[in-house]
Amino acid sequence: MFSQNEKWPAKKLKQDLTIFKEIREKANSGLYKYRNKKQIDSIYNWAFSKIKEPQQLIEFYKILLQITDFEGSLHNDTTLPDDFEKQYSLGNVFFPYPVKIIQNQLILNFENTEIPLGSQIHSINGIETKKILASLYKYYTTDGYNITGKSIGIGSSFSKYFEMEYGPQKSFLVEYSLPNQAQKLIKSVSSVSNEIRKENFKKRFSLPSDSLQYQKAKEKYSFKIISEKTALFSVHTFVIGRNAKDKLHLAYKKYLDSCFQYLSNHPEIKNLIVDIRNNGGGTDPNDIVTFSYLTQKPYRENSSAYVNFQKIPFTQNLVYEETEPQKQQEERKDFEDEIKEEFPKLINQKYIQDQKFNPLLQPDKNSFKGQIFLLISPRIASAGSLFASLVAGNTNAIVIGEETMGGYFGHNGHTPIEYELPNTKIKTRFSIVNLEQDVPKKANQIFGRGVIPDHNVSQTLEDFMQNKDTQFEYTLKLINTK
Structure with a gap:
């Protein structure tokens, strides 16, 4: 069983990173499809430089995600061990509401009594939305240099990605503005469990128009x-x-x-x-x-x-x-x-x-x-x-x-x-x-x-x-x- 807070020796992480690199050089024909050898070598140099001290598995995982995404293939996928991910997702640690990216703005996609539907989110816990979105891109791979497709992953898993990127949160201080209004307001909302996160997504406001993007179509x-x-x-x-x-x-x-x-x-x-x-x-x-x-x-x-x-x-x-x-x-x-x-x-x-x-x-x-x-x-x-x-x-x-x-x-x-x-x-x-x-x-x-x-x-x-x-x-x- 993995411990969420356990720190891994740098030596073991570097061994895994070396094998990760060698596997891709030997087996992955798309390694240099969008990046030249100098660029690929450069990101691995960056990755090795990040592993000087012991670190938690989640931090090492984020380094591998950055590389996985950088290659530029939507068929790339790097995943945590199942038991670690389950343990990491325990407790009330998730942002409660579904969101949707609409014309490069992060919009609240859930009818509730705290922050009105359609409000634009400007920051969460003091982190500007633009920075949040850029930091979450690595969690959902797309082909080449494409960015638009990342809205699909962020739309379905924003709360999960946020927790992985910024750690478990007890509450969220949300800076937002009402639809078509400039005035910024602030509201603190409590975090929720993984089960409630999933249930809220199933009840998102946009379900009638985007259900087929995230669910198997009965009528194919x-x-x-x-x-x-x-x-x-x-x-x-x-x-x-x-x-x-x-x-x-x-x-x-x-x-x-x-x-x-x-x-x-x-x-x-x-x-x-x-x-x-x-x-x-x-x-x-x-x-x-x-x-x-x-x-x-x-x-x-x-x-x-x-x-x-x-x-x-x-x-x-x-x-x-x-x-x-x-x-x-x-x-x-x-x-x-x-x-x-x-x-x-x-x-x-x-x-x-x-x-x-x-x-x-x-x-x-x-x-x-x-x-x-x-x-x-x-x-x-x-x-x-x-x-x-x-x-x-x-x-x-x-x-x-x-x-x-x-x-x-x-x-x-x-x-x-x-x-x-x-x-x-x-x-x-x-x-x-x-x-x-x-x-x-x-x-x-x-x-x-x-x-x-x-x-x-x-x-x-x-x-x-x-x-x-x-x-x-x-x-x-x-x-x-x-």
Whole structure:
């Protein structure tokens, strides 16, 4: 059992940091995707310089988080040992109310009797909001240099992140102003337990408009005719079966066929709104199959892909799904066999993907020929952002909303691997396939950033107070003016 206040010898922490670095150099193909070697070496020099004296596990963890986030992959995840995190979260130590970032302001997102709904928070316990938000970015990874996606993590886990960053608090002195007012007010609010923190989040004011960003959608996809000339296709996740043979995927493919056959038979429907704002990703080939109904040209999933290894390095630190040694050996062999099959050739110290795993694909015969309007948000990640990139780069789509957290040009994905550090038992997870998406360069798309919309539309405070769907209403107006 870990003690919350126990200090770890600097020697043991440096051993773990060294292994953390070596694992990533050997196994993580995305290590230098957004940062050069000098920058990566520099952050490790900083990290080692922070470990001169014994320190608590939580402080060492925050150093590892800074590195994990700096690399720039939303599939990166570094986690505390389970028993430590449970112990650390005991007692009334959490900020009581959910918050939401709206146009770079921290807004109270809960109806209560202490601080009115929609109030802007300027500081907590004397720490300015701007400083708080910047300090919490490391707790939620995004692709490249993206910042917008961090609002998703902060929106769901602000109280938890605040406690990790600034320690357990008995109360919170909140400096705030009422909606659309300049005068600053101060209120002291009591901290709450982890259970109440979670319950309050479930009762947040914005639930009707953002429930799908944080919960599994019961209705994963839908199709509606919303006017004589406009249809709406929504796909809230690509977690639709495990592979191309799964019955859930086959049902989805059948549904897509019926929807787009209907559009093909009704040429008067000239506009198609494709809403993927809640899509945090999922499994192949759901994203690629969906795209086949929107494109007029042959396409590939990616233009290139590679991994760093065929034989897993640091197997002594590997986290297995299996518990028995014999089954662990089989699990490792299966993993390596799949890697060798898909990435057989070593070229310039990279194992390159065999093209049979990345074939040239054709548009569906019923692919939509009219005007596409793609709705995007900071929630979009992984397979969701790959799909958004293909649509934004290779169709006539007008893209509306906010920058995605997943990269436009590429990402590290597909195949996750997890390691455990020997001393602290902190786990670190990342995806090993470095891929470049099959998209063209565009004037408004920036390396290291997510998909940038053609029309940048975010919710205003007034729309938040009414739970309005700002982007959808904007899109309908845009269609009507055309």
